[in-house]
Amino acid sequence: MQVLKVENISKVYGTKKNSNRYTALRSVSFEVNQGEFIGVMGASGSGKTTLLNILGSLDKPTTGKYSMNGNDIGTMHKNELAKHRIENIGFIFQDYNLLETMTLKENIILPLSLMGKDVKTIEAKLEKLAGDLGILHVIGKYPYEVSGGEQQRAAACRALINNPKMILADEPTGNLDSKSGKDLLNLLSFINMEYKATILLVTHDVFAASYCQKILFIRDGEIYNELYAGNDKKQFFDSIIDVMSMLGGERK
Amino acid sequence: MNLFALALRNIRLNRKKYIMYVFSLGFSVFTVYTFLALMQNESVKLAFQYDTRYQMMLTSFGIIILVFVLFFLISSNNSFIRARKKELSTYALFGMTNLRIGTLLFLETLMVGMVTLAVGMGAGIFFSKLMAMFLLDLSLSNYVGDISFTIDPMAMYVTALLFVVIFCMMGLSALRVIYQFELVDLFKADKISEGKQKGSVLILVLSLVLMIAGYILASIKSTYIVVLGAIPILILVITGTYLFFWGGLPKVLSMIKRNKRIYYQSTNLISVSAVSHRMKSIASVMATIAVLSAVASTAIATGFTLYSNAERNTYSNMGFDLVYYGGEVSLKDNIHDVLQLNQVVIELEDTIGLYEAHPKTETVIVEAREHLTDEDTFRVYSETTYNRLIAESKTDLEAAVIPSGKAYYIFPFSQEGIESAMLDLRLDFQKVDIQIVKVIRSSVPGFGLDHTLILTDEDYESLIQSGLILSSEENGRAGTAVVMNYEHALDNRELNNALENIPKGTVVGFRTAYKLYNESMETFGLICFIGFFMSGVFILMTASLLYFKQVMAAEEERHQYKMLKRIGMEDKTERQVIQKRLIPIFFIPLAMGIIHSIFAMKTADTVVFSNIISVENSYLSVLGFSAVMYLAYGAVYGVFYLITKAQYGRIIRS
Numbered sequence: 001m002q003v004l005k006v007e008n009i010s011k012v013y014g015t016k017k018n019s020n021r022y023t024a025l026r027s028v029s030f031e032v033n034q035g036e037f038i039g040v041m042g043a044s045g046s047g048k049t050t051l052l053n054i055l056g057s058l059d060k061p062t063t064g065k066y067s068m069n070g071n072d073i074g075t076m077h078k079n080e081l082a083k084h085r086i087e088n089i090g091f092i093f094q095d096y097n098l099l100e101t102m103t104l105k106e107n108i109i110l111p112l113s114l115m116g117k118d119v120k121t122i123e124a125k126l127e128k129l130a131g132d133l134g135i136l137h138v139i140g141k142y143p144y145e146v147s148g149g150e151q152q153r154a155a156a157c158r159a160l161i162n163n164p165k166m167i168l169a170d171e172p173t174g175n176l177d178s179k180s181g182k183d184l185l186n187l188l189s190f191i192n193m194e195y196k197a198t199i200l201l202v203t204h205d206v207f208a209a210s211y212c213q214k215i216l217f218i219r220d221g222e223i224y225n226e227l228y229a230g231n232d233k234k235q236f237f238d239s240i241i242d243v244m245s246m247l248g249g250e251r252k
Numbered sequence: 253m254n255l256f257a258l259a260l261r262n263i264r265l266n267r268k269k270y271i272m273y274v275f276s277l278g279f280s281v282f283t284v285y286t287f288l289a290l291m292q293n294e295s296v297k298l299a300f301q302y303d304t305r306y307q308m309m310l311t312s313f314g315i316i317i318l319v320f321v322l323f324f325l326i327s328s329n330n331s332f333i334r335a336r337k338k339e340l341s342t343y344a345l346f347g348m349t350n351l352r353i354g355t356l357l358f359l360e361t362l363m364v365g366m367v368t369l370a371v372g373m374g375a376g377i378f379f380s381k382l383m384a385m386f387l388l389d390l391s392l393s394n395y396v397g398d399i400s401f402t403i404d405p406m407a408m409y410v411t412a413l414l415f416v417v418i419f420c421m422m423g424l425s426a427l428r429v430i431y432q433f434e435l436v437d438l439f440k441a442d443k444i445s446e447g448k449q450k451g452s453v454l455i456l457v458l459s460l461v462l463m464i465a466g467y468i469l470a471s472i473k474s475t476y477i478v479v480l481g482a483i484p485i486l487i488l489v490i491t492g493t494y495l496f497f498w499g500g501l502p503k504v505l506s507m508i509k510r511n512k513r514i515y516y517q518s519t520n521l522i523s524v525s526a527v528s529h530r531m532k533s534i535a536s537v538m539a540t541i542a543v544l545s546a547v548a549s550t551a552i553a554t555g556f557t558l559y560s561n562a563e564r565n566t567y568s569n570m571g572f573d574l575v576y577y578g579g580e581v582s583l584k585d586n587i588h589d590v591l592q593l594n595q596v597v598i599e600l601e602d603t604i605g606l607y608e609a610h611p612k613t614e615t616v617i618v619e620a621r622e623h624l625t626d627e628d629t630f631r632v633y634s635e636t637t638y639n640r641l642i643a644e645s646k647t648d649l650e651a652a653v654i655p656s657g658k659a660y661y662i663f664p665f666s667q668e669g670i671e672s673a674m675l676d677l678r679l680d681f682q683k684v685d686i687q688i689v690k691v692i693r694s695s696v697p698g699f700g701l702d703h704t705l706i707l708t709d710e711d712y713e714s715l716i717q718s719g720l721i722l723s724s725e726e727n728g729r730a731g732t733a734v735v736m737n738y739e740h741a742l743d744n745r746e747l748n749n750a751l752e753n754i755p756k757g758t759v760v761g762f763r764t765a766y767k768l769y770n771e772s773m774e775t776f777g778l779i780c781f782i783g784f785f786m787s788g789v790f791i792l793m794t795a796s797l798l799y800f801k802q803v804m805a806a807e808e809e810r811h812q813y814k815m816l817k818r819i820g821m822e823d824k825t826e827r828q829v830i831q832k833r834l835i836p837i838f839f840i841p842l843a844m845g846i847i848h849s850i851f852a853m854k855t856a857d858t859v860v861f862s863n864i865i866s867v868e869n870s871y872l873s874v875l876g877f878s879a880v881m882y883l884a885y886g887a888v889y890g891v892f893y894l895i896t897k898a899q900y901g902r903i904i905r906s
Contacts, residue, residue, distance in 0.1 A: 056818070058818060078823065079822050079823065079824070082820045082822040083822070084820070085819060085820030086819060086821075091818055091819055099525070099812050099815070100529075101525045101526050101528075101812070102521075110521065110819065111819055113516045113517060113518045114518040114819075114821055115518075118513075119512045119516050
C-alpha cells in the first residue's frame with residue numbers, strides 16, 4: 001500500500017527579485033510504500049533536511065504536490081497541518097527534543113494527550129511500548145537524569161505512541177556513541193518489523209544507512225541515485241560508500 | 253574595542269531587553285523625585301504647616317518607598333544579568349576577567365542610568381504640578397492658593413545623588429552575580445532543572461493553619477486585642493504566605509499531577525509541568541508579591557473607604573451643620589445675619605432644652621477602667637424629644653421605641669465591653685428603678701456630657717415632676733442647645749470663616765460641620781493619596797519583576813514550544829498553554845493578597861470604621877468600598893498580565 005507520494009517537489013528560498021535565490025530542491029519525485037524503511041543520504045547542503053521538513057509538513061514546497069494516503073498535504077491549512085502531524089507523523093530528532101520540564105513518561109504521552117485521549121488508553125499504550133523499547137525502568141525520570149541513548153529511545157517511543165503512518169528520523173544517531181547508535185538502529189529495525197511502521201531516515205552516516213531497505217541519494221536538490229539492500233549487508237555497505245564518495249560527501 | 257565602546261554596542265544590541273528595564277528604572281526615578289519635590293513644594297508645605305503629623309507621615313512613607321525601590325532595582329538588575337548569562341559567559345570564555353565584565357556592566361548601567369535619570373526627572377518636573385494638585389485636591393479640597401509649576405533643584409540634587417549611590421550598589425551586586433556564574437553552566441544551562449520541589453503536606457497544612465490563625469485573630473471584635481495582636485497577626489500571615497509558596501503550592505501542583513484524569517489533558521500536562529519546574533525560582537517572588545499586594549490593596553481600600561465616608565463621619569459625629577450650646581442671646585442673631593449676608597438658605601433650626609439627672613448606680617468597670625461611677629451625670633431626653641432630634645439630624649440613627657420602665661443608653665465612644673457592661677444595668681431614681689435595654693453609640697445628643705439616657709415620655713414626665721430630672725441651667729451648665737442645617741454647609745469657605753469670626757462670648761460649645769469635615773478630609777485625603785501612590789509603586793514593581801522573570805523563562809522555553817509545534821500542537825492549544833502557564837503565577841499571589849486584605853479590612857473596621865459608619869454591620873459597607881479598589885487594583889495588575897502574555901507569546905513564536 002502506498003503511504004506517501006511525492007511529485008515534482010521544488011523548493012526555492014528567497015524571492016524572485018532577490019539575487020540570493022537559492023534552489024534547495026529540484027523536481028523531486030518518489031513514492032513510499034507501507035512498511036518500508038527508507039534512508040535519505042546526501043552531503044551537507046544537499047537538501048535532505050529541506051526534504052524532511054516538507055515531508056513532515058513543517059515547511060511548504062514552492063511547486064509540486066505530495067500526498068499521504070491520498071490526501072493532498074499542500075492544500076491544507078495551518079491547523080489542519082497540525083492535526084495531520086499529530087495523527088500521521090512521528091518525529092525523531094538528532095537532539096531528542098524532549099521537554100526537560102517533564103518526565104520521560106510525560107514526554108512520551110504528549111501526542112496522545114494533545115489528541116485528547118483518555119487516561120486508560122494512554123496508560124495501556126504507554127505500558128506496552130515502553131516495555132518493548134526497554135525504558136520502562138527509567139520512565140519516571142527527567143531527561144537530564146538518564147543517558148542519551150535512553151533519551152533517544154524515549155523520543156522514539158513518543159514518535160510511535162500515536163501509531164503514525166510514517167516516522168521521520170533526522171540524524172537520530174548523530175548525538176549517540178556507537179553502541180547506543182547501534183542499539184537505536186536495531187530498535188528502528190525492530191519497530192519497522194514488529195509494528196509495520198514506515199520509516200524515513202535522514203542521515204549522512206553510512207553505517208546507519210546500511211540498516212535501510214532502500215536509500216535515496218540527494219545531490220544539489222535532486223535525486224541522484226537509488227540503492228536497494230540485497231541479502232549481503234557487507235556489499236550494501238560498500239556500495240553506499242562508493243556512491244557517497246562519488247557524491248563527494250562522506251569518505252570512510 | 254575598548255570597554256566603553258563595547259558597553260555602547262551592548263546597549264544597542266540589547267535594546268529590546270533594555271526597554272522594560274529603562275521603563276521601570278525611569279519610573280523609580282520619577283517616584284523618588286516626585287516624592288521629594290512634593291515634600292519641598294511650597295504649597296504643600298504651607299497647606300500642612302499646622303500639622304507636623306503629616307510631614308511625619310509623608311517622611312516615613314518616603315522611606316518605605318525608597319527601601320522598596322532599592323530592593324526592586326537590585327533584584328530586577330540581577331535577573332536582567334542572569335538573562336544575559338550566555339553573552340557574559342562568552343566574554344569569560346574569551347578570557348575577560350570577572351572584574352572587567354563587572355566594569356562593563358557597571359558602565360552599561362551608568363550610561364542607561366544617566367539617561368533614565370534625566371528622563372525620570374523630566375517626567376517628574378512635567379507632572380509636578382499635577383501631582384501637587386492631585387494631593388491638594390484630595391486632602392485640602394478647599395485650598396485656594398495657586399499651585400505653581402515648579403522645578404525643584406534640591407529634589408533634583410538629592411534624587412541624582414540617591415540614584416548614583418543605588419547604581420553603585422547595583423554594580424556591586426551585579427559583580428556578586430557574575431562571580432557566581434560557572435563557565436560550565438554556559439553549556440548545560442538549559443538542561444538543568446532549576447530544582448523541582450515536591451513540597452509537603454505538612455508545610456501546606458501548616459501554612460494554611462498559620463494564615464487561618466492570623467485571620468481569626470484579625471477578626472476578633474475587640475479593639476484592644478486586635479491592636480495588641482497586630483504584630484503577631486502580621487507574623488502569622490506573612491510566615492504562612494511564604495511557607496505556602498515555598499512548600500504548599502508545589503504540593504498542590506504535585507497533587508494535581510497525581511490526578512491523571514486532569515493532568516493528562518494536553519494543556520494541563522504542559523503548563524502544570526512548566527509551572528512546577530519554575531516553582532523554586534519564583535516561589536519567593538510570588539510570596540513577596542502576595543504580601544505587597546496585600547499591603548497596597550489594604551492601603552488604597554482604607555484610604556478610599558475613609559475618604560468616601562468623610563461626610564458620613566462628619567455627620568455621625570456632629571448630626572448637624574452647626575451646633576452650639578450656651579452663649580449670649582445675641583449669638584443667634586449674629587449667626588442669622590452672617591447666613592443672610594452670604595445668601596444661604598436655612599433648612600432647619602431648632603432649640604433643644606437640655607436636662608440632666610443624677611441617678612444612683614453601681615460602679616461599672618470596663619477593661620480595667622471605671623466607666624461609670626456614682627459621680628457621673630446623665631443627659632436625659634424623653635422619647636419624643638430624642639426622636640425629634642434624630643429625625644432632624646443627618647445621622648444614620650434610628651428612632652427609639654422604649655418599653656415602659658426601661659431606657660436606652662447612649663455613649664459617644666466605641667469600646668468593646670461597654671455594651672455588655674451597661675446592658676441590663678439598673679438605675680436607681682429613688683422611687684423607680686429604670687433598666688437599660690439598649691446601648692447606642694453616638695456623639696450627637698450628649699451636648700457636653702458623656703452619658704445619655706432616653707426614657708419613655710411617662711417616666712420622663714413623672715421624674716420631672718418629682719424633681720429628679722433638672723434643667724442643666726440649674727446646675728450651671730447650658731440650658732439649651734441650638735442646632736442648624738443650611739445650604740452649602742461643607743463647601744462654603746467664606747461663610748465658614750465669617751461664622752468662626754463671630755464673637756461668641758461665654759459660649760461653651762460651638763462647632764460647624766465644615767471645620768470637622770475639612771479636618772477629616774485633610775487626614776483621609778493624605779492617607780488616600782499615600783495609598784494610591786504606594787499601590788502605584790508596588791504594582792509597577794511587582795508586575796515588572798514578574799515580567800522580567802517570565803520573559804527570561806520565555807527565552808529558555810522557546811525551543812520547547814517549537815518542538816511542540818513540530819509534533820503538531822495547534823495555535824489555539826498553544827495560546828491556552830501560555831495562559832495556563834502565566835495565570836497561576838500572576839493571579840495566585842494577587843488572590844492571596846486580596847484575601848489577606850479582606851481580613852485586614854476587618855481589623856481596620858474594628859479599630860476605625862465602626863466608629864465612622866454607624867450602621868448595623870459596618871464591615872459589609874467597608875467591603876463594598878474596598879471591592880471598588882480591589883477591582884481597580886486587579887484591573888491595573890491585569891493590564892501587566894496582558895503585556896507579559898503578549899511579550900511571552902512574541903518571544904516563543906520568534
